[in-house]
Amino acid sequence: MIHLPVVKAVDRKFEANPDEAPTEDIRDAVLQLEKEGEWIVPRVPEPFMEEKTKFGRIKKIPVEKTWHHKSCGQCGHIPGYSTSIFWLNRAFGLDYHDPTDQTSCTAWNYYASATSNPEAQAAVAMRNFAAAYEVGYFPIIHCGTSFGHYKEVRHALVHQPELRRKVKKIMERLGKPMVMPEEIIHYSEWVLAMRKRIAERQLIDMSMITATVHPACHYHKLIEEDAIYDSEIYGAQRSAIITSTLQALGIKVGDYSTWFDCCGFGFRHILVSRDFSRSFSVQRKIEVMIEEVNPDITVTHDTGCVTTLDQSQFAGKAHGRKVGLPVLADSQVAALAMGAHPYKVLQLHWHNTDNTRFLEKIGIDHEKMWAEFQVEAEKIKRGEMPYLTWEDAEKNNLFNKIK
């Protein structure tokens, strides 16, 4: 008789072991190529934070000296998203760089239209990495697609010497070095790693809030092993991204059956075939969240996801669907929790779905705060002030009022 060990489900615990990871640790190959003189590998500046990725490897996340690789969709259409990221850095007094020597990763266009090629995509990435290196800051990527795409580029450059040779030639023409950062970091990983510090500075009680989370496909599906996982969150069977952050702020996170589904963005679809984006977003995400969880907000961490989930609800409402769920980025929720102004910093007027009920529930007088924003906007309109400065934005923060 053969005796086999029996592990009861109740005793089972998922512990990721990096030694048993089914994929290579690409960072070893990146460092090896540095030794061979192929490129410069800027190290994550100290002091850094550490989080675990899918197979239990440690990912270093910088606290500061960060070079903010902005997102075209965030900056163009939901600018309070990036503004909140910068506000958080300022609130902690951290050194960061908001570059003008930065292009988009151009991957949105690539995935939408295929009017590009791997050499061009890799060269754009390497040009941006070199620009960060030249000013002595470490790249942190705002867009989920840029993050996923740059990981793909890193993989291709490591495994295709011919591609590396071609890109090197381009970089020589541009007068720039070949640079591959030690880690590729998404901003939401920084927010997650900073969650305890954010919670220590929290001014707005959010314990009465229930949220759903939508993780971006290009964050946790493209090169899946580089996403943050935590055995305390979903038993490490899903990425902990966003969920860890919200729970640290006291927000209840509700589970729903289409968590893994994409938002419906589709790259070309959101621009020229929006019937698909609208339908998928409303029927597979928003309605399911409302029916199964009935949350106060849904929180995501990518350009396309905020845009699609938020903007698609207008058409859903016209068709009598179950919609009306405010959509925010994790950076906006974190900044709001620390007392950032909902209009001067979070810039919630750029969002489509009504979010005032959520603001009321956490005790924010949105009418008064909108009036405060309008006063500043009128001054700009009349030419009495050229711009809203950080100082202007910070003077009416909830933080100051509570103090």
Place this chain on the structure above:
Amino acid sequence: MALDLSTNKYADVSYEEKERLFAEVKADARWNHVMYGCYECGICVAACPSARFYDFSPRVIAQAAAREDVDLVYTLMNDSVWDCSQCFSCDRCPRQNSPGQIITIMREVAVKNGLKTAKQALEGYGRIIYKIMSTGTQVSPDMLQPNAFPDWGGHVKEISDNLEVWRKALPPETLHTTETGWQITDKTIVELYLIWHMTGVMKLIEGVDEGLFMILVDVMEERLADAGYDDVSFD
């Protein structure tokens, strides 16, 4: 509309031409990392958002590619690949295929060869290509026009009406722009144009939209000449 997978629709295209295009797909450096065969288990379909709304199946694409069905690959390259959402939810394949990446390559070959269906798929997309290629940011605040996004409601008009003021009411100095997502230096744009030049991507655009290509070339060559790159030509 149901997808016609019989090979009748493209019977007028020679087998040799279809084979040539498939050979181009297989010659891509990524091919051996994204195509390993197909069990037909359908895991990719279960995860696929496009499969829920279109007559679209990543399994059919992977299977056709794996068994090298030249006629079917050609049909799919014309009538199916543009339905893909490029979300890569299909990267769950037990054989390590990436149907999404197979599709990326097929799309690239379709564009490079100026297939009529690729041109049709990209109709209305030209303004986006113009924006990203010429400015380095894909979408810009001034794209938020009511006629471009009628299904996003009156809120787009409100943004459009207040655009100049609301952009100035953003604390980060780099975001006071309306024609680009953020402020970008001239040097950066020139470097981007040099990348387009050295990687031949403008040829891809010429293949799908010659008018757009000519406009872009005018813009880029003038700016490159101003920066001292008189010798750079996209012809």
